[in-house]
Amino acid sequence: MLEAKEIHAYYGLSHILFGVSLEVKKGEIVCVLGRNGAGKTTIMRSIMGLTPPRQGQVIFKGKDITRTPVHKIAQMGMGFVADNRRIFPDLTVEENLDIASRGGQQKGAWNKEKIFTLFPALKNITSRRGGYCSGGEQQMLAVARALMGNPDFLLLDEPTEGLAPLVVRELMEQIGRLREEGLSILMAEQNVRSALKLANRVYVIDRGEVRFQGTVEELEANEEISKKYLLV
Amino acid sequence: MDFLTLLPDFSTMTSQVFIGLSRAMILFMVAVGLTVSIGVLRVINFANGTFYMLGAFTAWSIAMWVGGTAGFWVALLVAPLVVSVLGLVVEAGLLRRLYNRPRLLQLLLTYAVVLLFNDITKIIWGVDFKTIEVPLKGFVTLFSNVSLPSYNLILLASGPLVAFGLWFFTNHTMVGKITRATATDREMVDALGINSKKIFAIVFMLSCYLAGLGGALIAPTTNIVVGMGITILVNAVLVVVVGGLGNIWGTFLASIIFGVGESFGLLIAPRFAIVFPFAIATVLLILRPTGIMKSVW
Numbered sequence: 001m002l003e004a005k006e007i008h009a010y011y012g013l014s015h016i017l018f019g020v021s022l023e024v025k026k027g028e029i030v031c032v033l034g035r036n037g038a039g040k041t042t043i044m045r046s047i048m049g050l051t052p053p054r055q056g057q058v059i060f061k062g063k064d065i066t067r068t069p070v071h072k073i074a075q076m077g078m079g080f081v082a083d084n085r086r087i088f089p090d091l092t093v094e095e096n097l098d099i100a101s102r103g104g105q106q107k108g109a110w111n112k113e114k115i116f117t118l119f120p121a122l123k124n125i126t127s128r129r130g131g132y133c134s135g136g137e138q139q140m141l142a143v144a145r146a147l148m149g150n151p152d153f154l155l156l157d158e159p160t161e162g163l164a165p166l167v168v169r170e171l172m173e174q175i176g177r178l179r180e181e182g183l184s185i186l187m188a189e190q191n192v193r194s195a196l197k198l199a200n201r202v203y204v205i206d207r208g209e210v211r212f213q214g215t216v217e218e219l220e221a222n223e224e225i226s227k228k229y230l231l232v
Numbered sequence: 233m234d235f236l237t238l239l240p241d242f243s244t245m246t247s248q249v250f251i252g253l254s255r256a257m258i259l260f261m262v263a264v265g266l267t268v269s270i271g272v273l274r275v276i277n278f279a280n281g282t283f284y285m286l287g288a289f290t291a292w293s294i295a296m297w298v299g300g301t302a303g304f305w306v307a308l309l310v311a312p313l314v315v316s317v318l319g320l321v322v323e324a325g326l327l328r329r330l331y332n333r334p335r336l337l338q339l340l341l342t343y344a345v346v347l348l349f350n351d352i353t354k355i356i357w358g359v360d361f362k363t364i365e366v367p368l369k370g371f372v373t374l375f376s377n378v379s380l381p382s383y384n385l386i387l388l389a390s391g392p393l394v395a396f397g398l399w400f401f402t403n404h405t406m407v408g409k410i411t412r413a414t415a416t417d418r419e420m421v422d423a424l425g426i427n428s429k430k431i432f433a434i435v436f437m438l439s440c441y442l443a444g445l446g447g448a449l450i451a452p453t454t455n456i457v458v459g460m461g462i463t464i465l466v467n468a469v470l471v472v473v474v475g476g477l478g479n480i481w482g483t484f485l486a487s488i489i490f491g492v493g494e495s496f497g498l499l500i501a502p503r504f505a506i507v508f509p510f511a512i513a514t515v516l517l518i519l520r521p522t523g524i525m526k527s528v529w
Contacts, residue, residue, distance in 0.1 A: 050419055074425030086420045088413040099410045100424045149425050 256491025
């Protein structure tokens with residue numbers, strides 16, 4: 001589904017990612033774990049084309065998208081849920097969903113009704129402005145908004161950040177259900193425990209490099225990595 | 233001496249208010265284009281006054297070409313469209329390259345566009361001023377003793393119509409909703425699979441259309457000259473700042489305050505009339521430094 005090969009990314013002059021390679025196969029939930037400032041968000045931005053890597057390649061569905069404009073990447077079926085959610089504050093919940101909707105006439109396509117069965121909480125606040133929603137509502141809306149474009153691959157950047165434990169559990173359940181719908185997901189997380197419950201495979205990032213890759217069981221068996229790079 | 237005796241009678245004052253209001257509507261059309269491009273594109277477009285001037289000149293040419301009273305009405309429809317297409321050429325050819333560059337460069341570019349089009353205008357239309365015959369002759373009488381040129385009714389109606397149209401566009405059309413989203417987070421709009429470049433181009437064309445419409449509407453009431461673009465731009469910038477950057481309704485309100493303020497200035501102290509808008513702006517900015525209504529910056 002998605003493959004990043006040796007990507008190097010920069011913000012201006014500062015070198016952030018040093019040859020990161022990772023892969024997400026169809027139907028997988030893959031987690032990128034790491035502390036604050038490790039480079040998780042930059043990985044997400046590089047794949048989405050928002051911070052295009054200066055070296056290396058991003059392959060999506062067999063096509064090189066390293067230099068593809070952001071909106072074209074999105075149209076190819078990549079959904080993006082940014083850190084801090086980035087809901088449009090002046091638009092209502094419904095408008096946030098409407099503008100993201102993209103030609104989903106085929107069977108099983110995401111529309112507002114289907115969104116409301118996955119996130120019933122959104123149904124009662126359709127006319128509320130995005131800026132007035134709670135953190136949990138905004139996070140659901142951010143995921144819902146990405147789904148409205150009918151992606152088959154989803155980038156989730158720290159979806160549980162700043163959410164109450166109960167909301168985290170609910171959100172994780174919903175993300176698990178998306179995998180059942182056939183979506184592949186790359187998720188960046190600091191909240192290691194909740195992420196590991198869902199993940200098929202894990203990458204641990206520190207200072208812009210991959211320090212560990214493997215299954216959840218392999219990570220749990222490797223105490224050194226957990227102690228060194230994660231806050232467990 | 234009784235100060236009140238210096239004031240003109242009620243009917244003169246009222247008709248002056250209406251004339252001020254009609255001027256305000258034209259000012260609004262230039263200012264709202266400016267505020268929308270500040271709100272969405274984050275570009276301070278000095279050339280907006282120039283598009284207003286081009287609207288007036290283009291309207292003159294079309295009115296002459298078609299001829300008769302019908303000429304003006306055709307010009308009113310066509311001239312703003314011509315100007316907005318010209319705007320698209322400027323946006324796609326020049327401005328688009330500078331969106332991610334420092335604001336000073338953008339300002340210099342739009343100023344260069346002002347100088348460029350001033351000279352092009354002189355080459356095409358010459359240096360003599362042009363006039364268009366007023367399409368609606370005569371006066372209407374309001375409140376039994378206030379008379380107003382009939383054409384001013386059209387000016388008075390145009391402002392609220394444009395404001396309503398803009399409100400409808402931004403709140404009830406898909407492109408308008410996307411435009412509001414783009415104003416706060418362009419990157420996220422792209423990430424939803426929407427080409428924000430197109431939205432920028434549409435917004436710029438819209439602002440040029442409104443400036444051109446303002447120019448075409450004012451054309452029958454004034455001398456059409458090359459300098460008219462700069463004159464209105466100075467007032468429009470002030471209106472935008474006083475109204476709150478990027479706020480359509482703030483701009484509407486500030487335009488009215490300015491237009492009416494100026495015409496009262498003309499009544500009370502004609503020699504200092506030009507000072508009035510600036511004095512009002514100063515007072516309003518001291519009271520509300522970020523503008524009368526919420527600024528998007």
